Amino acid sequence: MTRTRTAAVLTASTFVVAVIAALLVGAAAVWSSLPPRLATHWAPSGTANGSTTRGVLLAEILVAVGLGALALLAAAAGGGRVHRVTPYVGALGAFVMIQLAGIGVVMARQNRNAVSWHAVVGPRVVVAMAPTLIGLIAGGLAAWALARVAPILSPSPPIATQSFTLPEGARAAWVGHCTNRLLLLPAVFVVFAGIAIWLLGGLPAVGLPFAAVGLLTVALASVTVMVDRRGLQVRYGALPWPVTRVPMEDIEAVAAIDVRPSKWGGWGYRGSLRLARKAAVVLRAGPGIRVDLRRGAVFVVTVDDAATGAAVLDTLRHPVLSQ
Amino acid sequence: MLITVTESSPEPLYRQIAAQVRGALASGELAAGDRLPPVRELAAALSVNMHTVRRAYAELRDEQLVEMRRGRAVSVLAGTTRRAQVAQMARGLVHEARRHGLTDADIRTALEEQL
Numbered sequence: 001m002t003r004t005r006t007a008a009v010l011t012a013s014t015f016v017v018a019v020i021a022a023l024l025v026g027a028a029a030v031w032s033s034l035p036p037r038l039a040t041h042w043a044p045s046g047t048a049n050g051s052t053t054r055g056v057l058l059a060e061i062l063v064a065v066g067l068g069a070l071a072l073l074a075a076a077a078g079g080g081r082v083h084r085v086t087p088y089v090g091a092l093g094a095f096v097m098i099q100l101a102g103i104g105v106v107m108a109r110q111n112r113n114a115v116s117w118h119a120v121v122g123p124r125v126v127v128a129m130a131p132t133l134i135g136l137i138a139g140g141l142a143a144w145a146l147a148r149v150a151p152i153l154s155p156s157p158p159i160a161t162q163s164f165t166l167p168e169g170a171r172a173a174w175v176g177h178c179t180n181r182l183l184l185l186p187a188v189f190v191v192f193a194g195i196a197i198w199l200l201g202g203l204p205a206v207g208l209p210f211a212a213v214g215l216l217t218v219a220l221a222s223v224t225v226m227v228d229r230r231g232l233q234v235r236y237g238a239l240p241w242p243v244t245r246v247p248m249e250d251i252e253a254v255a256a257i258d259v260r261p262s263k264w265g266g267w268g269y270r271g272s273l274r275l276a277r278k279a280a281v282v283l284r285a286g287p288g289i290r291v292d293l294r295r296g297a298v299f300v301v302t303v304d305d306a307a308t309g310a311a312v313l314d315t316l317r318h319p320v321l322s323q
Numbered sequence: 324m325l326i327t328v329t330e331s332s333p334e335p336l337y338r339q340i341a342a343q344v345r346g347a348l349a350s351g352e353l354a355a356g357d358r359l360p361p362v363r364e365l366a367a368a369l370s371v372n373m374h375t376v377r378r379a380y381a382e383l384r385d386e387q388l389v390e391m392r393r394g395r396a397v398s399v400l401a402g403t404t405r406r407a408q409v410a411q412m413a414r415g416l417v418h419e420a421r422r423h424g425l426t427d428a429d430i431r432t433a434l435e436e437q438l
Contacts, residue, residue: 166327167327169330169331170328170329171327171329171369171370171371172325172327172328173326173360173368173369174325174326175360176324177357224358226360226368228368228369229370230367233364238358240361308325
C-alpha cells in the first residue's frame, strides 16, 4: 500500500471507531433517562404516532452505522486501482454513519426524561433535517478525500497517431464534437420524475431539485472541444458556462487514446482538476484526447477524430516550422 | 473541423475562414443543427478580429448555409450539406472561368445553356 492509502485507511478506521464509540457511550449515558419505548414518528401536527423500544432503535442504528463503516473502510482500502465507484461508496458510507448517528441523537433529545412516548413532542424541522445535512457534508468530505488518494493514472494505450504541420506564419484551430444521445434518456427520466413528484406528489422541495439536476445532466449529452494556441477548451451542450479551459502552458504531453469508461470512473464528468488533479469527460467508450499537465494532473475528454485534435494540439504546443 | 489561416495569403482572412467552414459543411463534418464556434471563441483561437469571424459567418448566412440569431450561436441549416457542396462547386467554376478571362455575362450564359 502506498503511504497515502495507509493514511486513508488509518483515518477511516479512526473515524469509524470514534463514531461507534461515541454512539455507545452516548447511549449508555442517556439510557436511564429514556422511557422504555421511544417516540420515533410524529404526525404533522406534532403528536407522536409511532414508537420503538430503546433496544431495537439502538440495534437498528448500530446495524446501519456498521454497514456504512464497512463501505467507508472498503473505499479507503481501495485495492490499489481507481475504480469508478470508490469515492461514492465511501461517501455513502460516511453519510449513512453520520446521518444515523445524528438521528439517534435527535431521538434521544426528544425523548429525554419523558414518562411515556405519547407525550413526546416532535423535533423542529431544523433539528429533524440536521442529521441529513451534516451527513451530506461528511459524505462530501469523504468523497473529496478518497478522490485524492487514488494513485496517478498509468499511461493510456495510444491510438494511431497523426502528424500535423503548421505552415510558417499560419494559425490553426480545431473543433471536435462528441455526442451520446443515450445519456439523454436518464436525464429526461429524472426531469419527468422531478416534475411528477412536484405536481402530483405535492413535494416541490424534492421535485424541483430533481428536475433541475435532470436538466443540468442534459448538458452532458454532448461536448464541443476546441484546440488552439491557447490550449484546450471543452464546452458542455448548449451551456455557455462553465467552460473547461486547459491552458497551453500547463500541458506537458498530448495523446489520442482509446477511452475505457471503467478506467476513468464511468460516464459523465468524472473527478475534478482542482480537487483531485484528475478529471475525465467521458460520453462514450472510444477515441479521446488525453493531456498530461504539470504536477501530475491529467485531463481526458472523449471526442470524435481525436487523432487530428491531438496532433493539432501537440503541434501548436511546440511549433516546428515546415519547409 | 480544422481551420488554418495565413496572414500572408492573398485571400482575405474572412474568406479563408468561410472557405474552410464551407468545406466542413460540404463534407458533412458539420451537419444540420450543429453550432459553429462562437464568434468570440474562434476569433481568440485564431488571433483574429471578431469582425473577421463575423464577416465569415455572415457570408455563409448569405449563402443560406447557416442561421444567425441574436443571442444564440450560429447554427447550421437543414439541407446545408448539399447546398454547401453546390456553393463550393459554383465558387470553383466562377474562379476558373474568371481566370480564363470570361466575363460575368459569359458565365451566366454558359450556366443557362446547361439548365
